[in-house]
Amino acid sequence: xxxxxxxxxVAACAQLVAxxxxxxxxxxxxxxxxxxxxxxxxxxxxxxxxxxVSPLLTWIYLLTAIGIALTSGRFVDFTAAHIRRASRLxxxxxxxxxxxxxxxxxxxxxxxFAILTLRRPPHVWIDVGHYFGAACAASIAWxxxxxxxxxxxxxxxxxxxxxx
Numbered sequence: 001x002x003x004x005x006x007x008x009x010v011a012a013c014a015q016l017v018a019x020x021x022x023x024x025x026x027x028x029x030x031x032x033x034x035x036x037x038x039x040x041x042x043x044x045x046x047x048x049x050x051x052x053v054s055p056l057l058t059w060i061y062l063l064t065a066i067g068i069a070l071t072s073g074r075f076v077d078f079t080a081a082h083i084r085r086a087s088r089l090x091x092x093x094x095x096x097x098x099x100x101x102x103x104x105x106x107x108x109x110x111x112x113f114a115i116l117t118l119r120r121p122p123h124v125w126i127d128v129g130h131y132f133g134a135a136c137a138a139s140i141a142w143x144x145x146x147x148x149x150x151x152x153x154x155x156x157x158x159x160x161x162x163x164x
Contacts, residue, residue, distance in 0.1 A: 004086060004156075007079035011068050011155035012148050018064045019144040026057050057140065061147035062117050069110070069154025072162070079159035087163065099163045106157035113150035117143055 002009075029035045035056070087098040121142035129138025 003082040004079065006082075007076045007159045008152040008154075008156035010075045011071075012152035014068050015065050015148045015151035016144075018068065019061055019147055022060045022064065023057065023140060023144065026054070026060065030054075058118060058143045061143050062114065062150070065117070065147040065151040066114075066154065068151045069158055071155075072158070076155060076159045076162060079156065080162035083160050083163040096164060099160055103157060103160040106153050106160055110150060110154040110157050113146050113153060117146040117150055 026035070083099055083102065084095075087102075088095040090098045121139050125138055125142055126135055129135035132138075
């Protein structure tokens, strides 16, 4: 079963590393004044304004996740071969039916994660961050986690598309 989702797992790990590096770079650049947003815009005061993380950081997460999801490689080819094989085993008469259904489901999930990456985190998520004293980290973690989901499901959708 894990062979059907190997491309997504590899993409999720790659996006985790990319998000961590992007966050570190944006914070270092903002702290040293190299980029336009100030440190306060990246990590806003949640008592004064319940806004999300900097749009710059959110868009970096989104674009890197899309890039990782659309990258072809041996893991995508391996997953596509297993999806193709599993689809033929499920319905020998109509071998592409399961692949089409999987592609639609993965595509819709990928779009959902893209939307969630760009949206503000839920209030409960921010409240939990306040409780632990890390509301900024909770907000950044929300966008990063949604971009990881985008990369995971997007890579699997890419593999399902190649399975045709």
